[in-house]
Amino acid sequence: MKKILCIVLAITLLFLLCSCTLEELLGIPSPKDYNQIGDAKLIVHFIDVGQGDSTLLESKGEFVLIDAGERDYGDTVAEYAEKRGCNELKYMIATHPDSDHVGGLKTVIETIDTENFITCETDKSTSTWLNVLHAVDEYDVNYIDAEPGKTYSFGEATFTVLAPLGDSYNNYNNYSVVVKAQCGDISFLLTGDAEKESEEQMLRSGEDLSADVLKCGHHGSSTSTSDAFLSAVDPAFAVISCGKNNDYGHPHRETVSKLRERGVAYYRTDLLGTVVAATDGKEISVLSQGGRQIEAETFSRNDSENADQAAISYVGNRSSHVFHRYECSGVKTMKDENMIFFDTREKAIEKGFSPCSLCNP
Ligand SMILES: [Zn+2]
Ligand SMILES: [Zn+2]
Numbered sequence: 001m002k003k004i005l006c007i008v009l010a011i012t013l014l015f016l017l018c019s020c021t022l023e024e025l026l027g028i029p030s031p032k033d034y035n036q037i038g039d040a041k042l043i044v045h046f047i048d049v050g051q052g053d054s055t056l057l058e059s060k061g062e063f064v065l066i067d068a069g070e071r072d073y074g075d076t077v078a079e080y081a082e083k084r085g086c087n088e089l090k091y092m093i094a095t096h097p098d099s100d101h102v103g104g105l106k107t108v109i110e111t112i113d114t115e116n117f118i119t120c121e122t123d124k125s126t127s128t129w130l131n132v133l134h135a136v137d138e139y140d141v142n143y144i145d146a147e148p149g150k151t152y153s154f155g156e157a158t159f160t161v162l163a164p165l166g167d168s169y170n171n172y173n174n175y176s177v178v179v180k181a182q183c184g185d186i187s188f189l190l191t192g193d194a195e196k197e198s199e200e201q202m203l204r205s206g207e208d209l210s211a212d213v214l215k216c217g218h219h220g221s222s223t224s225t226s227d228a229f230l231s232a233v234d235p236a237f238a239v240i241s242c243g244k245n246n247d248y249g250h251p252h253r254e255t256v257s258k259l260r261e262r263g264v265a266y267y268r269t270d271l272l273g274t275v276v277a278a279t280d281g282k283e284i285s286v287l288s289q290g291g292r293q294i295e296a297e298t299f300s301r302n303d304s305e306n307a308d309q310a311a312i313s314y315v316g317n318r319s320s321h322v323f324h325r326y327e328c329s330g331v332k333t334m335k336d337e338n339m340i341f342f343d344t345r346e347k348a349i350e351k352g353f354s355p356c357s358l359c360n361p
Contacts, residue, residue, distance in 0.1 A: 040278040040279065040280060040285075041059055041060065041155070041156045041157065041183050041184065041279065041280055041281050042057065042058070042059045042155070042156070042157040042181065042183035042186070042278070042279050042281070043057070043058050043059070043276065043277070043278045043279075044056070044057050044181070044188055044213070044276070044277045044278075045057075045058075045080070045084070045274060045275075045276050046215065046239045046241055046267075046269055046274060046275040046276070046277075047069075047076070047077055047080055047269075047274050048241075048269045048273045048274045049068070049069025049070065049073040049076065049077065049104070049241070049269075050069065050070070050073065050243035050244075050246075051070075051100055051219065051242055051243030051246040051247075051248070051250070052067070052069035052070050052073065052100035052101060052103070052104075052241070052243070053066070053067045053069065053095070053100065053101050053192065053193075053215075053219070053241045054066070054067050054068045054069045054073065054077050054101075054104065054241075055067065055190055055215065055241075056077075056080065056081055056084065056086070057154070057157070057159070057181055057188075058084060058086065058155070059154050059155025059156050059157040059183065060155030060156050061085070061155060062090050062154035062155040063081065063084075063086040063088070063089050063090060063154070064089065064090060064091045064092075064093065064154050064159065064181075065077070065081065065089050065091075065092050065093070065108065066092075066093040066095060066179070066190055066192075067093070067094065067095055067101040067102065067104075067105070067192070068101075068102070068103070068104030068105045068107070068108050069100060069101070069103060069104045070099055070100055070103040070104060071099065071103035071104055071106070071107070071128060072103070072104070073103070073104040074103070074104030074105070074106065074107025074108055074111075075104075075107055075111075076104070077104050077107075077108055078104075078107055078108045078111040078112055080274075081108070081112060082111075082112065086112060087112060087113060088112065088113040088114075088115065089108070089112055089113070089114045089115065090115050090116065090154045091115065091116045091117075091118060091152060091154065091159075092105065092108070092109070092114050092116065092117050092118070092141070093117075093118045093119065093146075093177055093179065094117065094118070094119040094132065094177070095119075095176040095177045095178075095192030095193065096119075096120065096122070096172050096173060096175045096176045096177070096192055096193060097119075097122055097124040097126065097128075097129040097132075097172060097175075098172055098173070098193065099126065099128045099129075101192065101193070102128065102129060102132050103128050105132045105135070106131050106132050106135045109132070109135040109136065109139050109141060110135060110139070114139065114141045115141065115142060116141065116142045116144055117136045117141045117142065117143050117144065118144045118145075118146050118161070118177060119143075119144075119145075119146060119177060120145070120146045120164050120175045120176075120177050121145060122172060122175050124172060146161050146164070146177040147161060148161050148162055148163060148164070148165055148205070148207075149161065156183060156281075157181060157182060157183040158181070158182050158183075159179040159180065159181040159182070160179060160180050160182070161177060161178070161179055162178045162179065162180055162189075162202055162205075162207055162209070163176065163177070163178035163191075163194055163198050163201065163202050164176065164177065164178070164194075164198055164201075165198070165201040165202065165205055166197075166198070166201055169197060169198075171195060171197070172193075173192075173193035173194065173195050173198075173217075173218055173223075173224075174194060174195055174197050174198040176191065176192030176193045176194040176198065176217070177192060178190065178191045178192060178194050178198070178202065180209075180211060183279055183281045184279070184280070184281020184282055185281060185282055186212050186213075186279040186281055186282070186283075186284055187210070187211040187212055187213070188211060188212070188213040188214075188215070188277070189209065189211035189213070189214045189215065189233055189235070190215045191214070191215055191216070191217040191224070192217065192218075193217060193218040193219070193224070194217045194218070194224060195217060195218055195221075195223045195224050196223060196224065196226045196229075199217070199224065199225075199226050199228075199229040200226075200228075200229075202229070203228055203229060203232055209229070209232040209233050210232065210233060210234055211233050211234075211235055212235060212236045212237075212284060213235055213236065213237055213238070213239065213277055213284065214230075214233050214235035214237075214238045214239070214264075215238070215239045215240075215241065216238050216239070216240045216251070216255060216259075216266075218250075219240065219241060219242040219246075219248070219250035219251065220240035220242055220250050220251020220252060220255045220256065220268075221248065221250055221251070221252055221255065222252035222253075222254040222255055224255070225255050225258060225259075227258065230258055230259075230262065230264075235264055236264070236265070236284070237264060237265040237266060237267065237284075237286065238259055238264050238265070238266040238267070239266070239267050239268075239269070239275055239277075240255070240266060240267070240268045240269070240270075241269045242268065242269065242270050243270055244270040244271070244332075245270075245332055246270070251268065253327060256326070256327065260313070267286065271315070271331075271339070271341075272341075275287070313325070313326055313342070313343055313344070313345075313361075314326065314341070314342040314343070314344070314345055314348050314361055315328075315331045315334065315339055315340070315341055315342075316339070316340040316341075316342060316348055316351070316353045317330070317334055317338045317339070317340075317353075318338045318339070318340055319335075319338045320338075321352060321353050321354060322353060322354055322355070322356050323342060323345070323348040323353040323354070323355060323356065323361055324356040324358075324359050324361055325356075325359040325360075325361045327359075328356055328358060328359035328361075329358070330356055330358060330359065345361055348361070
């Protein structure tokens with residue numbers, strides 16, 4: 001059985017504003033150099049693109065980009081990738097043609113040399129999507145139709161296409177190209193906006209869906225991450241990519257509850273900003289770049305008690321010294337710079353925070 005050590009780190013605003021190093025502040029390695037964390041062979045960046053998705057994978061200097069958020073985020077994603085030393089994308093994957101996934105891809109193609117473009121053909125003909133396809137043409141990017149079962153390699157990692165398995169869907173989300181990235185013993189299941197229909201097809205396919213990290217489908221919507229699917233994936237932790245106070249109520253309470261019940265630690269980009277996971281093929285380290293402090297945690301996958309503790313369940317307000325449950329309305333209105341995260345209520349109380357009278361944490 002695999003054992004995973006998961007360390008959650010963060011940069012505080014204080015760190016950004018003052019000259020002291022993160023080591024001095026928290027006694028942990030600087031997230032500026034993810035490669036410092038053991039021998040990182042695969043680093044997965046869940047880039048904060050508000051209400052949307054963008055995931056950058058890097059292994060030994062080779063890069064794969066999955067989606068790039070809405071059009072306005074194209075520059076953000078391109079700049080982020082360039083800062084990571086990416087001047088060439090070996091693969092770009094457009095999971096499905098919705099604008100919150102592919103809007104920024106045109107800018108990325110115009111900015112960074114892109115070798116291959118993988119997507120699933122649909123009849124979608126919005127100008128946003130057609131612009132991306134034109135850019136693929138114009139910049140001579142090799143177009144690949146997503147084919148389940150195909151495996152591609154980059155650096156010391158691979159990814160395998162698992163879905164879509166059907167030919168036609170009523171909902172564009174189900175056309176999402178789902179990939180499983182693998183490095184040594186560690187795997188990431190990246191599901192785009194795939195919903196229950198696609199999840200069921202993946203389950204029926206008999207493909208090994210188990211993964212250490214799951215990016216929850218469709219921004220944590222209740223239409224994705226079905227019980228059976230979550231059981232099959234059995235992740236150590238999950239990432240939910242969504243925008244703060246988004247119009248859809250993502251992530252939905254049902255999804256968050258399911259993760260909690262199973263003791264799956266989960267990280268939300270709306271609360272944490274960009275979330276980064278680095279692995280040497282045996283262990284995973286998770287870092288948040290969002291300028292918010294998370295208590296450093298260590299857990300192993302098969303230790304359910306520890307896994308429970310690794311889930312971020314409580315949010316404290318540094319200004320009022322009141323702490324809330326994750327979903328409390330008090331968290332939604334809290335200023336970013338006042339947020340501090342706790343995985344247990346004991347830790348919040350230990351730090352001098354008192355429970356909110358509204359959500360009774
Ligand atoms: Zn979608
Ligand atoms: Zn979406």
